[in-house]
Amino acid sequence: MNEVEVIRSGALGGVAHGFLGRRGGVSTGIHAGLNVGIGSDDEPDAVTKNRARAVEAVLPGANLVTVFQIHSADVVAVTAPPAERPRGDALVTDRPGLLLGILTADCAPVLFVDAAAGVIGAAHAGWKGAIGGVTDATIAAMETLGAKRERIAAAVGPCIARASYEVDDGFLANFATDDPANERFFAPGKPGHHQFDLEAYVVARLAAAGLTRIEALGLDTYADEDRFFSFRRATHRGEPGYGRQISLIGLEG
Template sequence: MLEIITSAAIPMRHGFFTRKGGASSGIFSGLNCGFGSSDQAEIVAINRARVAEAMGVGGAHLLSVHQVHSPDVVTVTGPMEDRPRADAMVTRLPGVALSVLTADCQPVLFADPEAGVIGAAHAGWRGAMEGVLEATIDAMTALGAHRERISAVIGPTISQAAYEVSEEFLQNFLSEDQGNARFFTNGQNGRYQFDLPAYGLHRLRAAGIGHAEWVQRCTYSDPERFFSYRRTTHAAEADYGRLIACIRL
């Protein structure tokens, strides 16, 4: 059976899907929804069909983008023939599900229920720093959403305890804002631990939206439920699965 994490902050149909309930096997065991992986394409298609069914849409209406760690947002106004290069989508179109794929980065779902406007963003450290979260909010307001009514929920992502980074990584954030030091703690051997979800929440709240939260699930530390790029790297595995997060009106 599929396992879907939801939040009371978003009253429309949505979910952060775990790896449970999928058809993939081996290192992709479970619900791998990434065509960019080396998993069998027909198996990934089966997994995505299960997600579409759970979201109550046809397979062609489970929309996604070709993610490139950018601040770029696509406004969906009708059928999408392909996957544009971007890292977020917004819409007020009923009957379609917006989705993003992650394997440690932040999947973020947005909603203004009163305006009937939703969004989904893929926000790793680079995309978050370059403004993908704020760009998603701006695109939603262009469709009629009100900033103070928007709720945003960060799904399963890598936690600070599992996210070791270099001095160069730290300095990159400090050069943007010295206040970013609060998202780092000292690690071992001159390394640091970065709090990605806390940084995401900071960016969301600074953007002036009504509510922002994290579901408090770490992708790295729970291999039974979540895929993790970093865990795969540490284990010297050949590839990794992708988790999917979706929202629809």
């Protein structure tokens, strides 16, 4: 069995973390690899085993905490493993032994740490959550636990890249209405369409919020089928389902 691939960010320093893809899992078929999506139509036993493998690859023995993601800016502060997944799109904690997990399949996963304060965060930034302020809300929630934004480092993991993310005029209009400067994140496409740079937009939001240590990994989930699941790729192929990868961060006890 292949080992789980753990992609790390230098910006996050020594905190236990990893952006995982599809390598190293037990799922087969269209979900082949490390599919951790409870909501997918993969075999539940395979998903459970994949989640266990993900935890062991990043912070062995930790309690995995994930959310029921709803493309919002809602942040959940966790102090203990919840009985069931809370609804939201970001997690923060200052408690060792909790491994915060965000699932993606083209959306941008963002991991945060203030090492001096011992506070971490993880956010799911699809386009709706990103423009809605999920990263800003995560930073604010970390501050309530004692973090200081001038110390917070953030890393943006594998997500769909501009070359792969075609959108229409209405999509661009949403962003331009929110802030005319957002047009810089769109490149010309075929008539009536544009190529959106989600990663650059998320990085800009992080910088505007006052963060100075930001790393973007520049990995395209759509284009790199061997390493990552992609909702849009599966949709373009007419496949009946798709896998989800996980990004993790935790404090050692």
